[in-house]
Amino acid sequence: MQFQGTADYIADKDLMVAVNAAIRLERPLLVKGEPGTGKTELARQVAAALGLELIEWNIKSTTKAQQGLYEYDAVSRLRDSQLGDERVHDVRNYIRRGKIWQAFTSPAKCVLLIDEIDKADIEFPNDLLQELDRMEFHVYETGETVRAAIRPIVIITSNNEKELPDAFLRRCFFHYIRFPDAETLERIVAVHYPGIKQALVRAALTQFFEIRDAPGLKKKPSTSEALDWIRLLVADDVDPATLRGDAKNVLPKLHGALLKNEQDVHLFERLAFMARGQGK
Secondary structure, eight states: OOOOOBTTBOOOHHHHHHHHHHHHHTOOEEEEESTTSSHHHHHHHHHHHHTOEEEEEEOOTTOOHHHHHEEEOHHHHHHHHHHTOGGGGOGGGGEEEOHHHHHHTOSSOEEEEEEOGGGSOTTHHHHTHHHHHHTEEEETTTTEEEEOSSOOEEEEEEOSSSOOOHHHHHTSEEEEEOOOOHHHHHHHHHHHSTTOOHHHHHHHHHHHHHHHTOTTOSSOOOHHHHHHHHHHHHHTTOOGGGGGOOGGGOSOTTGGGTOOSHHHHHHHHHHHHHHHHTTO
16 A cells, blocks of 8 residues: 555655555654645545545644544433433443544544644643554443554644644654745646646746745745635736836735735835835
8 A cells, every 4th residue: 555646736755755654654644844735635635545535633722632532422311311212221322433433443444634633732642642552442431442443544734833742753653744845836836727827837936935035924825825826816817027027016916815914914015115215
């Protein structure tokens, strides 16, 4: 079972090596990188390339590790007991299976995505150590043990918002997705917009990387934002020559797709002001 990328996802050699190593080791693959660099999409493409079901668990700040295993609805059971419902005699009627349970009991190999694990509480990864390591957990209400007969491929993503515990990291195969260089980003654009004018792509990417490299930028635009921006340029049929205008036009066209806070917009406005003051 080898991942070689897909026609819709540009994966470099190091990323493919990381995915295949995690599959062989039967360890979770921990993927870090800037937001918008395709970490979540990687899991979807791995599932598509290998012909496997994808089970997604999207983590929020309020998510608890137990929810990935199962939840026991004691309130519903109490209400049903007061109403004389016969369902109360079987506690299994009040247990909701989580995404990890679904992955462990899948009839075939699947891909389990635990997306943005760093959004949750700091104890969240520790609470899943044994379950992901042993691929089993105990259901206290029924006394049963849920064990993965077929180990899923586990892909965990993180935006590096907080440090993950060492004990958790030790159980993962790690890969950091670096921001793509100009050549790779050009290939990514070609996948999303086949037939796009090359002159427009080159002019747009030149300006895009100049924006990313601007000193003092608070939030650098991501790959997904570059794709959104180029899509708008194509829709407006922008002349590539206008993207390489003089320094008086420092604020890029349709900059709302790239600059996502007022500080960065003001930064480029100041650069334009300074350029005009210097008579450039």
